[in-house]
Amino acid sequence: MAEEFGTVVIGAGIGGGTVVESLRDSGYAGSVALVGADPAAPYYRPDLSKKVMLENSDPAESALRGDDWYAAHDVSTFFGSPVAALDPTGQTVTLDSGEELKYGQAILATGSTPRxxxxxxxxxxxxxxxxxxxxxxxxxxxxxxxxxxxxxxxxxxxxxxxxxxxxxxxxxxxxxxxxxxxxxxxxxxxxxxxxxxxxxxxxxxxxxxxxxxxxxxxxxxxxxxxxxxxxxxxxxxxGIGADPATGPAASAGLTVDDGVIVDEHMRTSDGSILAIGDIANAHNVLREERLRIEHWDNAVRQAEVAASTVTGGSKAYDWQPYFYTDQFDLGMEYVGRGGADDEVVIRGDRAGGEFIVFWLRDGRVSAAMNVNIWDFGDELRALIGKEVSAERLADEQVPVGQL
Structure with a gap:
């Protein structure tokens, strides 16, 4: 007999882990299950190519929450349990073990698979x-x-x-x-x-x-x-890229096109199923376009939107894409969505390793990146979509906040 839950989250990465946390933080009182193929509880995957490899840290140190958090917040966990089938008609999730979970709402957070x-x-x-x-x-x-x-x-x-x-x-x-x-x-x-x-x-x-x-x-x-x-x-x-893990969504008959198609509230073509993170090809109301972004920041923020949707809130996908990297002595943050053919404008000392890069498309800032400079994140985010000349962007006499 199927075990019944108010919400079943499929995928126990950072997105899935944030969803269950956000549900409980928002006062959601329904029963919650968190299902993941990975035997470990949710952890920060960006640490894998950074702290784990560089500092010999134990991956357990990158856990989103301690193992006891889930039981303490009445979250039933099924780690190390790949999903065999998702049935929207019966609103059930079948695990590889044969165990069946019945849901009121399901949230897909299955991530991506390396090529x-x-x-x-x-x-x-x-x-x-x-x-x-x-x-x-x-x-x-x-x-x-x-x-x-x-x-x-x-x-x-x-x-x-x-x-x-x-x-x-x-x-x-x-x-x-x-x-x-x-x-x-x-x-x-x-x-x-x-x-x-x-x-x-x-x-x-x-x-x-x-x-x-x-x-x-x-x-x-x-x-x-x-x-x-x-x-x-x-x-x-x-490291030749990854593909969205849309198998359960596709087999369930959800609309799939370079990921699972969702609206600004993370709803799929089935009203009882949401999708977030790497697999979500989502409508971004700020940019007025569909985006599928493979980055933990996006997964976390979409998880919060999904939790809001489940609990009757109004949060929407309304932010600019963001990612960061650390390589040798270079640390950077990137916001927006530039193109390889966009005009590039550099402000600062590129040779010295501290500078800002802007990408311009049709005279408007499409993206910005700060390299080893950490004081202008909000100002750079505010510039995306604005019409600013290349000369003004490059002029260090003009404060970034006044561009």
């Missing part, structure tokens, strides 16, 4: 993607002075892993399939080049226009074979 390579040799040891705490610990365990690390892909995860590995004494090579600088599809050529030079300055090597064709070795990987030559490797981290 892998379909080439010979992927079964060899020490070839990893980075998604959960187990991945981070396995990768970290192979770090060491002189260890040869190959990172395939130059996105945020790839570069953060490359920086962590190099900082821990490894010999690091980043393999890119194009000739463009890393991150250039997001930040444009000039700022992508800045990140590449940061890594090169710290001893990271790059191989470009190289398609990975195979991994070779006996039991563990020893060589990455590419169209540009062979790369010796004791450890490989594949």
């Amino acid at each position: 892998t390579l379909d080439v010979p040799g992927t079964q060899l040891g020490n070839i990893h993607t980075l998604r959960d705490a187990g991945d981070a610990v396995a990768i970290r365990s192979q770090f060491g002075e002189g260890k040869r690390v190959a990172v395939i892909g130059g996105g945020w995860i790839g570069l953060e892993v490359a920086a962590a590995a190099k900082t821990r004494g490894c010999d690091v090579t980043v393999i890119l399939h194009t000739d463009a600088p890393p991150l250039s599809s997001v930040l444009g050529h000039e700022i992508g080049e800045h990140f590449e030079q940061l890594h090169r300055k710290n001893g990271v090597k790059f191989i470009k226009e190289a398609e990975t064709t195979a991994f070779t070795g006996s039991d563990s990987v020893e060589v990455v074979e590419t169209s540009a030559g062979s790369v010796p490797a004791d450890l490989v981290v594949v």
Whole structure:
């Protein structure tokens, strides 16, 4: 017989964990279940490529809440329990174990799944993607002075892993399939080049226009074979992006198109189901467009919107995209949504490592990024969408707050 809950949250990442916390904080008195494939309680995944790899921290230190919080707040947990089926007609969730949970409201927070390579040799040891705490610990365990690390892909995860590995004494090579600088599809050529030079300055090597064709070795990987030559490797981290984990949503007949389609209140095409985080292709009322953002900040804030919707509130998806990274001595925050072809304006000392970048599209600020400068977050956020000349943005005599 199915166990009945007022709300069942499917996905126990930072989004799912924040939803149940927000429900209880808002006075929701219904029964709550939190279901997750990961055996661990919700934790901050950004720490995996930072604290866990750089500082040898225990992933448990990055937990959203202590294990006893859930029982103390009457949240039934089903960790290490993948979902086998979601049935909107019967309003039930079936776990891999066969256990069935009945819901009044379901909230999907299933996140995303790292892409892998379909080439010979992927079964060899020490070839990893980075998604959960187990991945981070396995990768970290192979770090060491002189260890040869190959990172395939130059996105945020790839570069953060490359920086962590190099900082821990490894010999690091980043393999890119194009000739463009890393991150250039997001930040444009000039700022992508800045990140590449940061890594090169710290001893990271790059191989470009190289398609990975195979991994070779006996039991563990020893060589990455590419169209540009062979790369010796004791450890490989594949960081070529991720796909939204929409399996339960699609099988349930929800509208799916590059994620689960939701409105500004996180409602899906089924009135009893909401979706948040990496999987949510959501209507942003501030920008008047649909966005699917893979970042913990977005997952947390959408979780709060979903909790508001369940409890009859009016919160909506009304903020600018935001993300941050830390690599070597560079820390940055980015707000907005620029394009690779937008005009780039730099204010400050790029050579010295402290500067602000603006992206302009049709004369309006589409995005802004502060690098090793931490006093202007709110001012930069307020500039998104405003019409400001490039000359004025670059002029350090004009205070940022007066742009």
